[in-house]
Amino acid sequence: MIINKGNILLTKRIIPCLDIDKGRVVKGTSFLSLKDAGDPRELSNFYNNQGADELVFLDITASSEHRNIILDVVEKVSSEVFIPLTVGGGIRNLDDIRNLLNSGADKVSINTSAIENPDIIRKSSEEFGSQCIVVAIDAKRNNNSWSVFTHGGRVLTELDAIEWAEKVNSLGAGELLITSMDEDGQQKGYDIDLLKSIQKKVNIPIIASGGAGNLKHMLEALTIGKSDAVLAASIFHYGKYSIKEVKDYLNSENVPIRLI
Amino acid sequence: MNNQKIAVIDHKCANLHSVIKALEIFKIDVKICTSKTELKDIDGIILPGVGSFDPAMKNLIKQDLVDSIKNLTFSGTPLLGICLGMQLLMENSEEGSLNGIGLINGTAKMIESNEEDIKIPHMGWNNIEINDNNNSRILNGIKNNDYFYFVHSYKCIPTNNSEVAAFTKYGQKICAVIEKNNVFATQFHPEKSGIVGLKIYQNFLSFIEIGK
Numbered sequence: 001m002i003i004n005k006g007n008i009l010l011t012k013r014i015i016p017c018l019d020i021d022k023g024r025v026v027k028g029t030s031f032l033s034l035k036d037a038g039d040p041r042e043l044s045n046f047y048n049n050q051g052a053d054e055l056v057f058l059d060i061t062a063s064s065e066h067r068n069i070i071l072d073v074v075e076k077v078s079s080e081v082f083i084p085l086t087v088g089g090g091i092r093n094l095d096d097i098r099n100l101l102n103s104g105a106d107k108v109s110i111n112t113s114a115i116e117n118p119d120i121i122r123k124s125s126e127e128f129g130s131q132c133i134v135v136a137i138d139a140k141r142n143n144n145s146w147s148v149f150t151h152g153g154r155v156l157t158e159l160d161a162i163e164w165a166e167k168v169n170s171l172g173a174g175e176l177l178i179t180s181m182d183e184d185g186q187q188k189g190y191d192i193d194l195l196k197s198i199q200k201k202v203n204i205p206i207i208a209s210g211g212a213g214n215l216k217h218m219l220e221a222l223t224i225g226k227s228d229a230v231l232a233a234s235i236f237h238y239g240k241y242s243i244k245e246v247k248d249y250l251n252s253e254n255v256p257i258r259l260i
Numbered sequence: 261m262n263n264q265k266i267a268v269i270d271h272k273c274a275n276l277h278s279v280i281k282a283l284e285i286f287k288i289d290v291k292i293c294t295s296k297t298e299l300k301d302i303d304g305i306i307l308p309g310v311g312s313f314d315p316a317m318k319n320l321i322k323q324d325l326v327d328s329i330k331n332l333t334f335s336g337t338p339l340l341g342i343c344l345g346m347q348l349l350m351e352n353s354e355e356g357s358l359n360g361i362g363l364i365n366g367t368a369k370m371i372e373s374n375e376e377d378i379k380i381p382h383m384g385w386n387n388i389e390i391n392d393n394n395n396s397r398i399l400n401g402i403k404n405n406d407y408f409y410f411v412h413s414y415k416c417i418p419t420n421n422s423e424v425a426a427f428t429k430y431g432q433k434i435c436a437v438i439e440k441n442n443v444f445a446t447q448f449h450p451e452k453s454g455i456v457g458l459k460i461y462q463n464f465l466s467f468i469e470i471g472k
Contacts, residue, residue: 010384258385258407
């Protein structure tokens with residue numbers, strides 16, 4: 001697809017993702033081996049200064065006793081970093097969503113609880129507005145289709161990813177965060193077929209996630225995959241590319257980008 | 261700017277947190293106002309807003325704040341409306357049946373979406389074009405094509421075009437900034453638009469300082 005820069009609608013967003021466990025940033029390969037990669041405040045400021053368009057925090061803290069730590073992280077980051085913040089992980093009900101929004105989150109990302117109780121999508125989008133309800137879908141290829149996984153990729157469901165995406169769209173989700181479980185942490189590129197297939201069926205923005213290894217992967221997700229945003233973790237955390245390098249490259253490839 | 265007291269109107273349909281955090285950067289005194297009696301001894305008013313028109317207006321009416329906001333701005337108190345807060349300043353909106361505050365003549369209408377690419381809400385970073393006829397003070401130091409973060413489904417249409425300080429394009433021209441005497445408003449979220457967004461708050465506070 002050729003993007004005509006003279007007719008820009010919205011810029012494509014570059015989003016670093018911070019996996020947070022008990023208030024610290026971690027990132028693993030294919031969700032298994034976790035490695036401490038920093039303090040969320042420092043990292044958020046760092047990415048903001050580099051020109052990140054948005055930040056996503058995924059709280060992977062397992063024990064409920066440590067759940068509230070994420071509220072403190074969001075509160076602190078949102079006092080210093082003035083770009084949209086999306087927070088996901090462990091959200092069970094409207095109170096969880098309200099607490100996150102009151103702590104300074106602009107959007108929440110729901111995954112497992114949306115599958116267990118799809119009505120949470122309708123209720124939360126009615127209460128807080130569609131614009132702050134992101135539904136995360138973890139999908140894994142299964143011949144010619146994709147299956148949906150929950151619980152951070154550990155539990156297989158009977159849901160088809162494309163059908164589920166259509167359904168959450170109709171229930172009032174404002175955005176989709178599509179993670180390819182096959183590609184996540186592999187750095188071999190986003191699952192372009194998955195992105196394209198979902199894009200055809202929904203009319204809400206799509207954030208592509210899972211598999212970013214180089215600049216071309218991001219370009220492909222935004223152009224061939226028609227995603228509205230690309231999310232990546234490892235390549236940013238380990239300094240393979242800066243946000244600025246990604247943006248300069250995409251700009252040189254005629255992708256509409258917010259340059260700062 | 262240390263002595264300024266800014267009222268942030270809490271009509272229960274707003275994400276006050278980031279607005280207050282942005283103001284705190286400038287070390288000013290922030291007063292959250294939920295009623296008419298609280299809206300006293302203040303140097304400026306911020307009317308934020310996320311959500312829909314009627315519930316926000318309904319609360320403003322219930323809190324007896326509509327006339328107070330109007331009277332204070334008529335007597336010169338600077339006001340900054342943000343996002344839904346901008347739309348509430350209009351006479352009315354297609355989104356609701358209640359009257360708006362009416363400080364700006366005109367209405368708010370749903371964003372037109374007849375093309376596949378025009379998704380609603382208009383959500384993301386978009387650049388603005390500054391209207392040279394407005395001589396905007398709220399956009400001081402902000403350049404044509406600077407990017408701001410938008411999240412909205414309705415657009416303001418002021419009757420008097422010269423009150424539009426800047427617009428953005430989203431398959432159509434959309435009013436992005438309104439400026440009329442001491443009334444300012446942005447459709448985008450300056451508190452979510454990075455460093456350039458904080459400049460809007462800085463300009464608002466400078467305007468108050470000069471008027472004091």
